[in-house]
Amino acid sequence: MAKVIVTGANGQVGRELQVLAGHFPEFQFHFTSRFNLDITDEQAVQHFFNQHPADYCINAAAYTAVDRAEEEPEAAERTNALAPRYLAEACAQQNIPMLHFSTDYVYHNDVNRPLLESDETCPAGVYARTKLAGEQAALEAHSKTMILRTSWVYSVFGHNFVKTMLRLGRERDRLTVVYDQIGSPTHARSLARAAIAILQQYEQGAVPREQQHGIYNYSNEGVCSWYDFALAIFEMSGIDCEVAPILSKDFPTPAARPSYSVMDKSKFKAAFGLNIPHWRDDLKAMMTTLRSHEAAASSRE
Numbered sequence: 001m002a003k004v005i006v007t008g009a010n011g012q013v014g015r016e017l018q019v020l021a022g023h024f025p026e027f028q029f030h031f032t033s034r035f036n037l038d039i040t041d042e043q044a045v046q047h048f049f050n051q052h053p054a055d056y057c058i059n060a061a062a063y064t065a066v067d068r069a070e071e072e073p074e075a076a077e078r079t080n081a082l083a084p085r086y087l088a089e090a091c092a093q094q095n096i097p098m099l100h101f102s103t104d105y106v107y108h109n110d111v112n113r114p115l116l117e118s119d120e121t122c123p124a125g126v127y128a129r130t131k132l133a134g135e136q137a138a139l140e141a142h143s144k145t146m147i148l149r150t151s152w153v154y155s156v157f158g159h160n161f162v163k164t165m166l167r168l169g170r171e172r173d174r175l176t177v178v179y180d181q182i183g184s185p186t187h188a189r190s191l192a193r194a195a196i197a198i199l200q201q202y203e204q205g206a207v208p209r210e211q212q213h214g215i216y217n218y219s220n221e222g223v224c225s226w227y228d229f230a231l232a233i234f235e236m237s238g239i240d241c242e243v244a245p246i247l248s249k250d251f252p253t254p255a256a257r258p259s260y261s262v263m264d265k266s267k268f269k270a271a272f273g274l275n276i277p278h279w280r281d282d283l284k285a286m287m288t289t290l291r292s293h294e295a296a297a298s299s300r301e
C-alpha cells in the first residue's frame with residue numbers, strides 16, 4: 001500500500017482528502033495538522049519524514065487569509081514561501097513526489113484571456129507573492145514537485161464564499177457582490193479527487209518524468225463573476241435574497257484581487273486525461289452534501 005503524507009489536513013482540501021481517503025484502499029493516508037506537523041518548523045519536517053517514510057506528500061497546508069496577510073507578512077512568508085521548501089527538501093531526500101497547491105492570484109497580469117502556466121506572474125499582495133515564492137522554492141528544491149494552481153476554493157468544510165453567502169442570504173434581504181472580478185470556482189472535493197487521481201497515475205507508472213516537475217492550472221470548468229456565483233448559490237439553495245452587482249472599487253479590500261483570473265486547463269487535461277466538472281454541477285453537489293450535513297446535525301440536537 002502506498003503511503004501518503006498530507007499536511008494541513010484540517011483545511012478545506014485536507015478535509016475533502018479525508019472524506020475521499022476511504023474510497024482509495026490502495027493508499028494509506030497519514031493526515032497531519034499543525035499540531036503534529038508544523039510545516040514552518042524545518043527540523044520538525046525533517047524529523048517527521050525520517051520517522052514516517054512515505055511514497056508521496058500532498059501539501060494542503062497554507063496561510064490563506066488573503067487580507068490578514070497584509071498585516072502578518074512574516075507569518076504568510078513562513079507558511080507559504082519557506083515551508084514548501086522544507087517539505088520539498090524532505091521529499092527530495094526520500095525521492096518521493098510532492099503535490100503542492102498554489103493560486104490564480106500569482107498571475108494578476110492584465111491578460112484578458114484564459115491564463116497559461118507559462119504566462120507572466122505579477123502577484124499583487126503578500127498572500128500572492130508568498131505563494132509564488134513557495135512555488136519557486138519547492139520547484140527549485142525538488143525535481144518531483146508538481147504544483148496545482150487553483151482558484152476560488154470552497155467546500156462544506158471551513159470558511160468560504162459559498163458558506164458566507166448562505167449565512168448572509170438567510171440574514172438579509174439584499175446583498176451587494178462584485179461583478180467585475182471574473183474567475184472559476186473550485187470545489188475542494190474535485191481538487192482533492194484530482195490530486196488522488198494523479199497519485200493513482202504515479203502508481204501505474206503513467207506519469208512521465210517531464211510531467212513530474214512543473215505547474216498545472218486546475219479549477220472547475222466554466223467561468224463566472226462573484227455576482228453570478230452568488231446568484232447561483234441563492235438559486236440552488238432556494239434562498240430569497242436580492243443580489244445587486246457592484247464594482248470592486250466600491251468594495252475595497254486590504255489585498256487587491258485580480259479582475260480576470262480564468263485559467264486555461266489544457267495542460268492538466270493533456271497530461272492526466274481527467275474530466276473536470278463544471279462549477280455549477282459541483283456547486284449543486286456541494287449544496288446536497290451541505291444539506292445532508294445540516295440534517296444530520298439537527299437530528300443530533
Ligand SMILES: NC(=O)c1ccc[n+]([C@@H]2O[C@H](COP(=O)([O-])OP(=O)(O)OC[C@H]3O[C@@H](n4cnc5c(N)ncnc54)[C@H](OP(=O)(O)O)[C@@H]3O)[C@@H](O)[C@H]2O)c1
Binds near residue numbers: 034
Ligand atoms: N481557499 C481558496 O480560495 C484558495 C484559492 C486558491 C488557492 N488555494 C490554495 O489551495 C490550498 C488549500 O487551500 P484551503 O482552502 O484548503 O486552505 P485552508 O482551508 O485555509 O487550509 C489550510 C490549512 O493549513 C493549515 N496550516 C496553516 N499553517 C500551518 C502550519 N504552519 N503547519 C501545518 N498546517 C498549517 C491550516 O491550519 P489552521 O486552520 O490551524 O491555521 C489549515 O488547516 C492552499 O495552498 C491555498 O493557498 C486556496
